[in-house]
Amino acid sequence: MDNIKAYIDQHKDRFINELIELLKLPSVSADSTFSKDIINTSKAVKTALEDAGCAHVEICETPGYPIVYGEKIIDKNLPTVLVYGHYDVQPVDPIELWDSPPFEPIIKKTKIHPEGAIFARGACDDKGQMYMHVKALEAMTSTGSLPCNVKFMIEGEEEVGSNSLVWFVKRNQDKLANDIILISDTGMISNTQPSITTGLRGLSYVEVEVTGPNRDLHSGLYGGAVANPINILTKMIASLHDEDNHITIPGFYDKVEDLSAEERAEMAKAPFSLEDYKKALDIDAVYGEKGYTTNERNSIRPTLDVNGIWGGYIGEGAKTVIASKAYAKISMRLVPHQDWIEITELFKTHFESIAPKGVTVKVTPHHGGQGYVTPIDNIGYKAANKAYTEIFGVEAIPQRSGGSIPIVALFEEELKSKTILMGFGLDSDAIHSPNEHFGIFNYLKGIETIPLFYKYFTEMSV
Amino acid sequence: MDNIKAYIDQHKDRFINELIELLKLPSVSADSTFSKDIINTSKAVKTALEDAGCAHVEICETPGYPIVYGEKIIDKNLPTVLVYGHYDVQPVDPIELWDSPPFEPIIKKTKIHPEGAIFARGACDDKGQMYMHVKALEAMTSTGSLPCNVKFMIEGEEEVGSNSLVWFVKRNQDKLANDIILISDTGMISNTQPSITTGLRGLSYVEVEVTGPNRDLHSGLYGGAVANPINILTKMIASLHDEDNHITIPGFYDKVEDLSAEERAEMAKAPFSLEDYKKALDIDAVYGEKGYTTNERNSIRPTLDVNGIWGGYIGEGAKTVIASKAYAKISMRLVPHQDWIEITELFKTHFESIAPKGVTVKVTPHHGGQGYVTPIDNIGYKAANKAYTEIFGVEAIPQRSGGSIPIVALFEEELKSKTILMGFGLDSDAIHSPNEHFGIFNYLKGIETIPLFYKYFTEMSV
Numbered sequence: 001m002d003n004i005k006a007y008i009d010q011h012k013d014r015f016i017n018e019l020i021e022l023l024k025l026p027s028v029s030a031d032s033t034f035s036k037d038i039i040n041t042s043k044a045v046k047t048a049l050e051d052a053g054c055a056h057v058e059i060c061e062t063p064g065y066p067i068v069y070g071e072k073i074i075d076k077n078l079p080t081v082l083v084y085g086h087y088d089v090q091p092v093d094p095i096e097l098w099d100s101p102p103f104e105p106i107i108k109k110t111k112i113h114p115e116g117a118i119f120a121r122g123a124c125d126d127k128g129q130m131y132m133h134v135k136a137l138e139a140m141t142s143t144g145s146l147p148c149n150v151k152f153m154i155e156g157e158e159e160v161g162s163n164s165l166v167w168f169v170k171r172n173q174d175k176l177a178n179d180i181i182l183i184s185d186t187g188m189i190s191n192t193q194p195s196i197t198t199g200l201r202g203l204s205y206v207e208v209e210v211t212g213p214n215r216d217l218h219s220g221l222y223g224g225a226v227a228n229p230i231n232i233l234t235k236m237i238a239s240l241h242d243e244d245n246h247i248t249i250p251g252f253y254d255k256v257e258d259l260s261a262e263e264r265a266e267m268a269k270a271p272f273s274l275e276d277y278k279k280a281l282d283i284d285a286v287y288g289e290k291g292y293t294t295n296e297r298n299s300i301r302p303t304l305d306v307n308g309i310w311g312g313y314i315g316e317g318a319k320t321v322i323a324s325k326a327y328a329k330i331s332m333r334l335v336p337h338q339d340w341i342e343i344t345e346l347f348k349t350h351f352e353s354i355a356p357k358g359v360t361v362k363v364t365p366h367h368g369g370q371g372y373v374t375p376i377d378n379i380g381y382k383a384a385n386k387a388y389t390e391i392f393g394v395e396a397i398p399q400r401s402g403g404s405i406p407i408v409a410l411f412e413e414e415l416k417s418k419t420i421l422m423g424f425g426l427d428s429d430a431i432h433s434p435n436e437h438f439g440i441f442n443y444l445k446g447i448e449t450i451p452l453f454y455k456y457f458t459e460m461s462v
Numbered sequence: 463m464d465n466i467k468a469y470i471d472q473h474k475d476r477f478i479n480e481l482i483e484l485l486k487l488p489s490v491s492a493d494s495t496f497s498k499d500i501i502n503t504s505k506a507v508k509t510a511l512e513d514a515g516c517a518h519v520e521i522c523e524t525p526g527y528p529i530v531y532g533e534k535i536i537d538k539n540l541p542t543v544l545v546y547g548h549y550d551v552q553p554v555d556p557i558e559l560w561d562s563p564p565f566e567p568i569i570k571k572t573k574i575h576p577e578g579a580i581f582a583r584g585a586c587d588d589k590g591q592m593y594m595h596v597k598a599l600e601a602m603t604s605t606g607s608l609p610c611n612v613k614f615m616i617e618g619e620e621e622v623g624s625n626s627l628v629w630f631v632k633r634n635q636d637k638l639a640n641d642i643i644l645i646s647d648t649g650m651i652s653n654t655q656p657s658i659t660t661g662l663r664g665l666s667y668v669e670v671e672v673t674g675p676n677r678d679l680h681s682g683l684y685g686g687a688v689a690n691p692i693n694i695l696t697k698m699i700a701s702l703h704d705e706d707n708h709i710t711i712p713g714f715y716d717k718v719e720d721l722s723a724e725e726r727a728e729m730a731k732a733p734f735s736l737e738d739y740k741k742a743l744d745i746d747a748v749y750g751e752k753g754y755t756t757n758e759r760n761s762i763r764p765t766l767d768v769n770g771i772w773g774g775y776i777g778e779g780a781k782t783v784i785a786s787k788a789y790a791k792i793s794m795r796l797v798p799h800q801d802w803i804e805i806t807e808l809f810k811t812h813f814e815s816i817a818p819k820g821v822t823v824k825v826t827p828h829h830g831g832q833g834y835v836t837p838i839d840n841i842g843y844k845a846a847n848k849a850y851t852e853i854f855g856v857e858a859i860p861q862r863s864g865g866s867i868p869i870v871a872l873f874e875e876e877l878k879s880k881t882i883l884m885g886f887g888l889d890s891d892a893i894h895s896p897n898e899h900f901g902i903f904n905y906l907k908g909i910e911t912i913p914l915f916y917k918y919f920t921e922m923s924v
Contacts, residue, residue: 093781219765220863223793225760235696281679281688288686307692307775309788312768319492356749358746433679
């Protein structure tokens with residue numbers, strides 16, 4: 001593969017500049033203000049796939065934002081890799097905490113990224129990681145070393161629940177037929193210790209609304225005499241955890257599998273420093289479910305977090321008002337076997353049942369997805385591990401992630417194939433946060449590792 | 463006083479139009495965006511006082527927004543009435559719930575106001591009620607019937623805590639010397655049943671900030687493993703009331719006087735329909751401290767209400783984020799003998815003490831004020847009651863209000879005089895809410911009643 005490495009070295013500046021151009025497009029799927037930018041981004045991805053050597057590329061219309069599909073079939077007897085990624089990005093709030101504008105990418109050196117990192121919304125999640133696959137394809141086709149067939153499916157609604165992708169996958173099983181699905185939308189432990197994500201949590205995301213009086217009231221004239229929707233909402237949310245931080249929704253844990261002592265001991269071997277973890281977040285203590293370690297809490301245990309809350313007067317100064325309504329966005333991370341639709345229903349039933357008289361409560365499900373586990377004896381896992389080992393000099397560690405890529409469970413159901421999560425991001429890349437970035441080192445190493453995966457996967461398949 | 467009534471009849475259209483012009487000025491003191499408008503409003507008030515017959519009017523600079531002072535001294539041996547009011551108004555949020563723009567006043571007929579009401583921010587609180595006094599002065603001076611001396615002190619920071627007024631009053635005791643203070647910034651029971659507010663609650667208004675991790679985090683990767691500041695904030699706020707809705711802050715009730723059974727029985731005689739109350743607010747039940755009626759809960763009992771809460775992602779759609787910070791604005795209404803500075807300190811100490819490890823908490827006091835009670839054997843009260851009785855045909859009912867006018871307790875301390883709260887607004891006027899309005903009937907009846915107060919107060923004083 002020396003010719004691929006040489007090709008990457010020769011073209012790396014252009015690879016970086018192309019990604020920077022893509023990052024300038026504000027493809028925020030959660031906010032309809034940006035719908036035109038999202039369409040433009042899908043067109044840019046189409047062009048990029050064509051330029052990289054895809055023989056056929058099309059923009060597939062859906063009920064929502066389009067999916068960019070591309071393929072290069074070299075021999076029907078060879079295995080087919082389906083690459084999935086997304087071209088939409090998270091919202092940028094709180095915008096005031098960004099050190100540079102989120103859609104004006106700049107390269108800065110950091111302690112963790114001495115070779116520089118690209119700072120922009122989507123730099124890591126997922127434009128940067130998705131674009132590694134586009135450039136890896138270019139490197140393979142340009143050097144005549146593509147060893148198998150490849151298909152691309154790049155969507156624009158990952159950050160808002162992938163509804164249109166579900167619609168698309170269910171209607172295109174033949175088109176999407178593959179032997180392995182490859183996704184880079186996760187992270188690795190560090191730049192010297194690669195890891196492969198073997199488990200993902202499921203997700204149920206809901207919005208709740210508590211309504212008290214039919215209009216905002218003067219808190220002096222009505223304070224203490226009517227149910228204040230904000231106070232009630234805080235009481236209701238607070239009651240969703242008990243004193244040990246177990247979730248109190250009846251039936252919530254029914255399908256949660258307890259890991260064996262051996263499995264937990266195996267997990268505990270992953271390198272982890274609680275002191276470094278606390279220091280990096282600037283907290284004096286971690287916090288979570290009693291009886292579990294930090295790494296267990298954010299991977300093998302389900303959670304319930306408020307992602308946003310608002311109500312009443314939130315401007316400058318003071319206003320003595322009792323709001324008519326209060327709202328919260330709440331998400332639950334789920335573990336394998338917990339069904340997100342069932343959990344959403346349990347939440348809704350419970351949350352409505354704990355509303356006191358004097359208020360009404362509305363629960364609106366936003367989106368969700370199932371959890372997923374990849375077996376490490378799968379040849380996809382083995383090929384990925386071999387590729388990482390060759391590039392990084394050490395074997396990859398299998399890791400259960402706390403995050404969710406709801407579509408992975410659907411792929412297995414609809415396309416009958418396994419997914420390999422080859423992530424090159426780092427925890428410190430601040431995805432979903434201000435100052436998101438992606439290391440130049442990670443970007444280029446990703447482009448270098450991916451062709452090796454194709455090579456070993458093809459060798460192990462035939 | 464027939465000539466005064468005739469004068470009002472003759473000029474009422476102009477009186478309404480002048481108020482409408484004043485209401486067009488967006489004097490929102492809580493938002494510094496409007497600072498220029500506030501200054502313009504103070505100038506408009508100065509001109510209005512001059513036009514109404516004040517011999518001397520000045521705009522008094524303060525550390526904050528100016529105070530408009532005016533006076534007409536006709537005889538040093540006659541009593542002096544000091545009129546207090548405010549020209550600033552509440553913020554307009556939520557703006558989307560207004561049926562017409564808050565600073566484009568319009569007159570509309572309503573069920574309660576068949577003669578029409580002026581809809582605008584500040585229509586009742588307090589521009590409309592303050593302007594009644596300006597027009598009452600005009601009516602008295604124009605008809606040669608001003609029976610005593612009068613001073614006006616109109617401030618621009620009432621809705622944000624009157625800090626500059628405190629500064630001003632402490633430095634101008636001689637200038638402000640008076641025999642009675644007259645304020646119209648409260649309400650009456652109905653247009654056929656006048657009432658005089660004899661008690662006001664005190665206030666402590668604070669803002670709290672809970673900080674967890676030093677940046678927003680991905681809820682998948684960190685969810686369940688670190689303290690989520692929003693979840694923690696809801697837990698902390700929820701714990702401020704027990705199951706009977708008593709406030710749990712240690713020492714909070716120490717100075718609260720329990721009313722005797724007789725006093726409570728007397729209070730219970732005020733006309734009140736719980737069914738109408740619930741219907742007006744569209745709620746299926748009232749809610750509050752166990753052991754007290756609705757009217758007691760919002761007048762003789764202290765309260766704690768969240769006036770605003772915010773944190774995390776509150777835009778359209780979903781964002782799977784754990785916020786770094788969560789905030790709330792919290793106010794406590796206090797009853798006589800509770801000292802607001804002491805209560806603020808108790809809150810701060812308690813709130814900080816209940817913060818779990820993993821977060822830090824900051825409590826910032828906004829403003830506050832003491833409660834107040836006017837004795838009904840005071841000649842000011844008697845003069846007001848006689849004036850109301852003559853205009854409305856029935857005696858006024860003394861009432862304890864749940865609201866706060868923090869400055870009233872200060873007036874007594876610094877100026878050694880009692881305050882009479884002659885309110886002409888109605889509960890349904892939606893002050894502090896969208897679609898605030900003030901009845902034309904109430905405005906004109908106020909202008910008619912005020913000169914009678916001057917007359918009877920002067921007669922009773924000499």
